[in-house]
Amino acid sequence: MTENEKDIAVLAGNREKTIVKTSIVGIITNLFLVGFKAFVGFLSNSIAVILDAVNNLSDALSSVITIIGAKLGSRQPDKKHPLGYGRIEYLSSMIVAAIVLYAGLTSCVESVKKIIHPEAAEYGAVSIIIITVAIVVKLVLGMYVKKQGKRVNSGALVASGSDALFDAILSSSVLVSAVIFLIWGISLEAYVGVIIACFIVKAGVEMMIETLNDIIGKREDAETSQELKRIICEEEAVLGAYDVTIFNYGPNKNYASVHIELPDTLSVDDVDKITRRIQVNVFRETGIVLTGIGVYSYNTSDDEAARMRNSIQKAVLTHDWALQMHGFYADTEKKTLRFDVVLSFDVERKEALTILYGEISALYPDYEILIVPDVDIAD
Numbered sequence: 001m002t003e004n005e006k007d008i009a010v011l012a013g014n015r016e017k018t019i020v021k022t023s024i025v026g027i028i029t030n031l032f033l034v035g036f037k038a039f040v041g042f043l044s045n046s047i048a049v050i051l052d053a054v055n056n057l058s059d060a061l062s063s064v065i066t067i068i069g070a071k072l073g074s075r076q077p078d079k080k081h082p083l084g085y086g087r088i089e090y091l092s093s094m095i096v097a098a099i100v101l102y103a104g105l106t107s108c109v110e111s112v113k114k115i116i117h118p119e120a121a122e123y124g125a126v127s128i129i130i131i132t133v134a135i136v137v138k139l140v141l142g143m144y145v146k147k148q149g150k151r152v153n154s155g156a157l158v159a160s161g162s163d164a165l166f167d168a169i170l171s172s173s174v175l176v177s178a179v180i181f182l183i184w185g186i187s188l189e190a191y192v193g194v195i196i197a198c199f200i201v202k203a204g205v206e207m208m209i210e211t212l213n214d215i216i217g218k219r220e221d222a223e224t225s226q227e228l229k230r231i232i233c234e235e236e237a238v239l240g241a242y243d244v245t246i247f248n249y250g251p252n253k254n255y256a257s258v259h260i261e262l263p264d265t266l267s268v269d270d271v272d273k274i275t276r277r278i279q280v281n282v283f284r285e286t287g288i289v290l291t292g293i294g295v296y297s298y299n300t301s302d303d304e305a306a307r308m309r310n311s312i313q314k315a316v317l318t319h320d321w322a323l324q325m326h327g328f329y330a331d332t333e334k335k336t337l338r339f340d341v342v343l344s345f346d347v348e349r350k351e352a353l354t355i356l357y358g359e360i361s362a363l364y365p366d367y368e369i370l371i372v373p374d375v376d377i378a379d
Contacts, residue, residue, distance in 0.1 A: 004252060013198015015252060018090040019070040022148040022157055025062040026164075028252055028378050030060035033134050040127045044178075049131065051253050052171055058103040059163060062096040071091070089094040093211040095155045100163070101204030104197050111193030112198050118190060128182075131175045135351060138168035148218045153251045155214070159207050166203065183274055219377065224286075228256065237262055237274055242326045242340070245377055246288065256282075257292035259327065259340075264297045296327035296340075305330040308337065308364065315359055321347035322356075330367075338370040349373050 030263035033056040067093025075085040104118050146161025148154075172197065177188040225244045232241040240261040247255045260278070262271060275293045299305035309328045316325045321344045328339040339359075343352050353373060360369050 009354055015154070016070050016074040018148055018152045019154050019157060020067050021066045022145055023070075026063040026141060026145055026160060027060045029137060030056045030063070030268055033137060034060065034131050034241075036134055040130050041126060041350045049127075049174055052134075052167070052174055053198065054103060054107060055167060055196070058099050059160065059167070061099055062156075062160060065092050065095050066154075066160065067101070069095075069156065070154070083249045083255070084253055087215070087254040089154075089250055090214045094208065094215075095157070095224075096156060096159070097204050097207035097211055097272055099204075100207060101235070102202030102203055103286050104202075107200060108197035111190050111197055114190035114193065118187065119202055128175070131178065133170050135171045135175065138164050138171060143170060144225060155210070155251060159210075163203055167198065171291045184315060191194060214248070214276075215231065217248070220244075225256045227286060228258065228282060228288065231285055232258065232260060232278050234281070235264065235274055235278055238278075239263070240296075240326060242296070242324075243294070243374055243377075247291075254288045255291045256288050258290065258295040259296055261296040261298050261327065261360060264329070299329060300330055302330070306331050309333075311363065312339065313335075313362060315363065316356060319352075319355070320344075321352060322374070324374075327372070335366050336368045336370070337364065338372070340372045342375050344376055 002341055012244060034053050037049050037053035037056060041053055073086045073089040073092075079083045100205075142161050142164030144161070145157055145311070149161055151156025175194055177192045180186055180188060188196075224246065228244050229241040232238055236259050241258055243257070243259040245257050246374045247257075249255065260275075263273070275295075277291045278293060282288055299309070300312075308330050312326045312328070316322045322341050323344055324342040328337070328341075330337040339358065341352075343349060353371060356371050357369060360371070361367075
């Protein structure tokens, strides 16, 4: 096992322990709240409080699934899955989202039934006190779970923490409806239940969409890409970093590839030393493993090539769909030139290449031209 692999294993182990510990705290707390709220709900004949208890029960179940997902996702890579099992956490998040969605839909149905066939609620001082305590507990739990989730980059924990904070707001609405009933005798139970159910459904849908985006693969945030480029360009010989592509295999399990631009005077030995230093530095500062570093050669002593670069770049970037040109190299003796162009998703690749080949060939008819189209993957 390499040093990088050892570091990854240690980080994964600590992350798993944090997720399990935080989830256990959530399970215990939610089960207590389920007992309290169910007792108050049945005692006062309040559908809103009972549905709030059901919501807490689904939160506890979600924490159990989060633990299972973290345990399975932290399994070591093997021959069948050489990049690990981290994406299992996304599947567990999907199950959590489905549970939340089901709980919301069920709650909505039950609340509508209560609207059609109303039953009077009966609140007392004890009920009010227990609901108030539940709100405070949910606020504390939500802030704790969300903070831990952000610390270890666990989408499931962050979602659970946000859900708990939202539960506190919903429970506050139950408390308000109870106070209104006690003061004015107006029963809003079923209607509050519908509102709670709608918010639960909304949370479930948002969680499902977010998890689907992780599974399908989404654009990496600009901050991460820029940070990688900054680290890479700190290497003295590197003139530029391009085509950053990040492959996600679960939370905190990122692999990446990049192209770097180097002077054409370097030897293969020089390039080897530079790329190895870059890999080490990137992992130490970001935890991302650079699996591949491609190299562009940069003209350093040919004035004619420099002039060609400027004129071609000016021609290429006149098009709105040409976002960037890089990797330019011209061999003025052999009459060849090559470069990459980052194309936006607003243009067909074949159409763009036809236009660019036509324009550059008109500028330099004696040259053999190679244009490589790049996808606008990262900002």
